[in-house]
Amino acid sequence: MAEERAVFDSEAAERVVAEVRESFNSGKTRRYEWRVEQVKNLLKLVDENQKEMIDTVHSDCSKPEFETFAHEIALLKNSCKLAIKELRHWMTPEKVKTSITTFPSSAAIVPEPLGVVLIISAWNYPFLLSLDPVVGAIAAGNAVVLKPSEISPATSSLMAKLLGKYLDPSAVKVIEGATSETSALLEQKWDKIFYTGSGRVGRIVMAAAAKHLTPVVLELGGKSPVVVDSQINLQVACRRIISGKWGCNNGQACIAPDYIITTKEFAPKLVETLKQELERFYGKNPMETKDLSRIVNANHFARLSKLLDDDKVSGKIVHGGERDKTKLQITPTLLLDVPRDSLIMTEEIFGPLLPILTVDKVEDSFEVVNSGTKPLAAYLFTNNKRLKDQFVACISAGGVAINDTTLHLTVSTLPFGGVGDSGMGSYHGKFSFDAFSHKKAVLYRSFAGDAPMRYPPYTKGKLRILKALLGGDIWGLIRALLGWS
Template identity: 40%
Template sequence: MIENNKYSELFNKQKANQFHIGNTSSKQRIDKLNKLKKALEVTYKQDIREALFKDFKKPQLETDLTEIYPVIDEINFVKQNLKSWLKREQVGTPLAMLGSTSYIVNEPKGVCLIISPWNYPINLTFGPLVSAIAAGNTVILKPSEMTPNTSKVMARMVANLFDENDIALVEGEVETSQELLKLPFNHIFFTGSPAVGKIVMKAASEHLTSVTLELGGKSPTIIDDSAHLEKAVQKIIFGKFTNAGQTCIAPDYVLINETIKDEFITRFKNQIIKDYSENASDSESYCRIVNKKHFKRLVDALEDAKSKGAVVDSGGNFNESDTYMEPTLVSNLTEDCTLMKEEIFGPILPIKTYKTLNEAVDYINSNEKPLALYIYSKNKKQTNFVINNTRAGGTCVNHNLLQYLNHNLPFGGSNNSGIGKSHGHFGFLEFTNQRSLLKQHTIGAVDLLKPPYNNWKQKMVDLTIKWF
């Protein structure tokens, strides 16, 4: 039993219950998923909308599209496939082991911890939970304290839907996460920044706990001279300014062929007005920065860039009392400014020109591997050149964000942008141990080769090495 931690009792209850939950059938797990689905679709839908609006004025449509829909879609995908995922998979057995049958058994990892962020609190809490339920784990959820209204709704949901010995939600500040991380979970799923990801991984190493780290970084967007510029601008604005840029896979900066930079800026200004009106602060389609701390971080980063010669080509206005920052486009940035060194996670889009595609690729490769890399091009050769000569968690060609919504694709980063994958079968496997199982039915060749050794047995080994 685990002691000396205020959450140890909860952990111990889930640990004692893990085999009961782990031995549930696909039908029993789907029943739990259906309860969660109904809660999101019906019972708590309006509560979720209102909570997210209170936390940072997230528009209702954006809440439905980016918070509720992805979780429901994940549930539907899992329901269609879970029965087949839980079947023992028979695999081949070498001829030298004649008389045996081999299988892979997908068993639950056990007691899991999911630590989720504030930017998409519903999606990034309940999305991983769907995978954890599908795999048959017990789970403790720890949402961010930065969206308190949404956390309260989620806490109420979880308490009403599930027994805490199975699934529980714990609210609290950073200290709560620190206390939870002292416990020997079987798996930890963390979504957040690379800096905090390192802290989580270090804590997990104390118990050799496996981790999934959904991190972030500076996701580049390349626009070459063959791109359909009008469509590229429309899609980049959608990807960047949804959730006011507070999205881990949002385009972080644009690398554009120098010959089309001016046209891009003109189209950008016109499209912003179409999407968010002359004054985005009056738009019902544009949310706010989550709190004053993050607002100040963004303002400081913008002022730092301007002090070093950056040009604000569009936007740049802000209002501290409303934590509002206008959709902003910035060019002529120096490499030592904060906007070019750190993930922006807000509605500021730097634009940087290049002369040759090699130059753009070299620039990307001089930085950490991004979570996402976007390419706008009609030139297949140039597109393939970028893909083949860069590394990223995922890539989308002629659009952005959409790779996240395809359950047949693994979602996750690489090195600094993350460890492990999620969504669909990949998420199920992340919360699963692929256990090897071999059954011997008759005496096999190996049984004939036990001591005492002799010349006949040596000849058998020689034949095995040569032919099998």
């Protein structure tokens, strides 16, 4: 008989926060030695438990080993290694210039930990989306409470076990559970909340944070467009679109291409090449391939089926569309010329369905994209420099990739985050450290250079000196100091 988990309510959540806050208040998490040791231990955790991590992700969503290694294990190890290498530099105060009004003086921007932070992660990349923010949080010197997703229970359980073993349990804790546990945690006062997931829950998180004026990072999703011009290497473009869509957890990824826009004239060629490359990757019967993840659960399968069963997309499927409810599988599906007011075009798909819209000329795609909410990612395939420049200038998105999909996420020198409905704040690389740090302004002065003019009684002469100083009027300053009118 399975052991019953203790009830985790508001009182239990309050105790957890008190424990980690006590650890933070002790000062140990601020030390460089503690921070770097924790990141090294996290790297050790990944190195020593790769197989079990891969197996649990497969248990939760049948994700291929290649994808788990490439998209979670490798990226997480890279984050750890970068933090270990750069942490002392990141912690170093940044010296900045001062002004004539504070002369003589010096100033610096000092990064300090925010305190006790809550990280609520998602199920689709359960290790990466949980532990990558943890790297940033502990590198910045915070105490952390992690709430993994209950939709990936095997990975949630493993994380709870491993983090308790490898990291400092007084300062890093994992709370498992579902809605009630998350709600209990959100009732507490945190110094920052980092949430990855849907916009619907993101609004709940932000409302809860507002009660305590807690800052948030929201990594959400949206409908990420792919604009395809005719001036391209079509085979390469299609392979990269397929990799970003079905090669990323079978479309169950926040930055997976959500829909394509191309011209009416070019659409037939694009559809045919996509079909050819899909068959090359996944065979004639993709239901039998081991290179695609399944739909994560029955609820998501029903949601995706509803998109396909919408009367407005009847007859629009040009490839795929096969479903197996018992296996939670839907084959890679292309739909052509779906109405913009159909369910599949008004909701984030988050699955293996890819609608294709057509326009008269490729520039018309910009209006289509900008008429919706701002996406987490936007993609363009073209060799036209003018079109590239126009796309970057006109399309507001969390990130943009030209002639590829999803790879911008792997570049640690680029911030990863959303804008508008796709989220706020960013992380990855040093941006993760910054996300969990406060940049404290510090001014240093000696007792020399004390100017009488700043003190009462305020005279017209002092005012003339002040105006000359602030206006950069050297001759006016000289006249004011000499008392000349």
